[in-house]
Amino acid sequence: MPSWQRTHTCGELRLDHEGEEATLNGWVNNWRDHGGLVFIDLRDRYGMTQVVFDPNTDEEMHKVARDLRSEYVISVVGKVAPRLEGKRNPKLDTGDIELKATKLELLNRSEVTPFEIGPEAEATSEEIRLRHRYLDLRRPRMQRILDLRHRVCKTTRDYLSERGFLEVETPMLGRSTPEGARDFLVPSRVNPGDFYALPQSPQLYKQILMVAGYDRYFQIARCFRDEDLRANRQPEFTQVDIEMSFIDMDDIIGLIEGLACEIMSGILGRTITPPFPRYTWDDLMRRYGVDRPDLRFGMEIVDITGLAHETDFKVFQQAPSVRGLNAKGAADRYSRKGLDELTAFAGEYGARGLAWLKVDANSFTSPIAKFFSEEQAGKLREAMGAEPGDLLLFVADRYDASHAPLAALRHRLGKELELYNPDDFHFSWCVDFPLLEHDADTGHWVARHHPFTMPLEEDWHLLETEPEKVRAKAYDLIVNGEEAAGGTIRLHKPDLQAKVFSLIGLDEEEAQKRFGFLLDALKYGAPPHGGIAMGLDRWVMLLAKLENIRDCIAFPKTQRATDLMTGAPSEVEPRHLRELGLK
Structure with a gap:
């Protein structure tokens, strides 16, 4: 065994170890030369321990210790001793003790790092931190986040395994099928001119597994979507993928509520109580303008269309719909400049203007x-529940066009006015989504989720006459304004599947061309089945209270889908392109 092999981690030693000899390995977090004694804080991913070098113990060792600098890698042997009274550090788990060094081995030096390995790094630009991700990941905060991610995965695996689920891997190289976003394509060298697609989800494969009799499947699956990015979206992401046979929606909802309780209890020590409230899609859109509202606070949208049409304000008179929000007590919070900023903000979400009223005692x-x-x-005043000091905000437009700006305003106001405790969690479900939505560009119906979603039985008769009214057996889990999971009950009846395909403009030949292997499988005794996918990255982001999903992924991409550390994507050598038959 090497002489520097550790006996303990840097977060392990306590007063119970007093007098014991210990060997620690790690990075120098900081050092202090007091003229005689040299102190360093030695760090690994488990914690930090103060080490003391005394010239009276070993003068040569003390000389080496004086030359130590931040991020040097060392091994140190010493005796565990209690810190002097008044010198204990309650912020550290090891703060009651120190290691009195008897031997020091310098394992590697470090150049001066481009940023501090600690909380100070938050002030460094994300670009620099991502370019040096190996240093960014060395920070205790990042290590805590990845540890949390690991525990979420383990809790999930244990929970599902205990309930009879099998973890089955599905292919990374598959066939390109339309799933709502662009595929990442991989050219085939063996079959020139043909391409694989990286999976947007394991959707079709997991349905095949249900036909094959694997009635409880799960996978912590890597997924890929070539789409525009934002703070909570990545081109490659991870989801907890689940599928079950011989069940209905309530079974899946109950399973996920149990898993959510397990995660909250095991990871955060928080108790949440199922069943979670359920809201219909129509209800959420009417009250909040979005199907994933943050329900830690109120501020519902109020429709005043009828009243607005009675006024002399032409914008209100001519608008198909006028809806508004009451920001309670916020009149003095927003100056005219602040209101102009809110108007511009609403414009970013499609609002053609923002009308406002500040409520006084007897006037506006x-x-x-x-x-x-x-x-x-x-x-x-009565309709809006308005009181002196309130700020009323209105969007006049088509009903559906007012959703996005009002939802965005509500979200912004909730945060700026501190209407909720950021440490709170609110879990709820959105159900009864529309099965189809109208594509204004093509003039056709398209599947709101995917074309294998089962309609509610009581709406089957509307497929022929009023498809826009057909509701889906679909369900999304909403946590603090984020879609934390989403799924559907699948179409397992070939005749009903053919009807849905026809509504979205897929004839039998085209359907066979795109999804032939699944359609063929459904002919051979497909059981009733359904599933759900939980966004692992998003769950970790919520649990760790992060603003950016990149902070919970070890090696993320930027908003331009690039890896600043490795330089991906990059050009390849011309011979590789020739081998693939590409120009």
């Missing part, structure tokens, strides 16, 4: 206040 303050009679002003 606003450029549009003059358009309301005294009676209309009274009705508006």
Whole structure:
């Protein structure tokens, strides 16, 4: 065994170890030369221990210790001793002790790092940290996040395994099928001109597994989507993929509620109580403008269309729909400049304008206040639940066009006005989604989730006459304004599947061309089945209270889908392109 092999980690030693000899390995977090004694804080991913070098113990060792610098890698042997009274550090788990060094071995030096390996790194640009991700991942905060991610995975595996689920891997190289985003394509050298697609999800394979009789499947699956990125989206991501046979929606919802309770209890020590409230898609869109609202606070959208049409304000008179929000007590929080900023913000989400009213004791303050009679002003106060000091905000447009700006405003106001405790969690379900939605570009119906989603039985008769009214057996888990999981009950009846295909413009030949292997499988005794996928990255982001999903992925991509550390994507040698038959 090497002389530097550790006996303990840097987060392990306590007063119970007093007098014992220990060998620690790690990185020098910081050092302090007090003229005689040299102190260093030695760090590994388990914690930090103070080490003391005394010239009276070993003068040569002390000389080497004086030359140590941040991020040098060392091994140190010493005796565990209690710290002097008044010198204990309650912020460290090892803060009651120190290691009095008797032997030091310098394992490697480090150049000066481009940023501090600690909380100070948060002030460093993300670009620099991602370029040196190996240093960024060395920070205790990042190590805690990846440890949390590991524990979420382990809790999930244990929970599902205990309930009879099998973990089955599905292919990375598959066939390109339409699933709502662009595929990443991989050219085939053996079959020139043909391409594999990286999976957007294991959707079709897991349905094949149900046909094959594997009634409880799961996989912590890597997925790929070539789509525009944002703070909570990556081109490659991880989902906990689940599929079950001989079940219905309530079975899957109950399973996931149990898993959510297990994760919250095991990871955060928090108790949540199922069943979680369920809301229909129509209800959430009407009340919050989005199907994944943050329900840690209220501030519901109020429809005042009828009243608005009675006023002399032409914008309100001519708008198909007028809906608004009441920011309670916020009138003094937003100056005219602040209101202009809110108007511009709403414009980013499609609003053509933002009308506002500040509520006084007996009147409104606003450029549009003059358009309301005294009676209309009274009705508006009543409709909006308005009190002196409130700020009323309105979007006048088509009903569906007002959803996005009002939802975005509500989210922003909730945060700026501190309407909720950021440490709280709220779990709920969105159900009864529309099966189809209209594509304005093509004029055709498209599947809202995917074309294998089962319609609600009571809506089957509407498929022929009013497809826009057909609801899906689909369900999303909402946590603090994020979609934390989503799934559907699948179509397992070939005749009903053919009807849905026809509605979205897929004839039998085209359907066979795209999904032939699944359609063939469904002919051979497919059981009723359904599933759900939980976004692992998003779960970790929520549990760790992160603003950016990149912080919970070890090696993420930027918003331009590049890896700054390795330089991917990059050009390849011309001979590789020739081998693949590409120019």
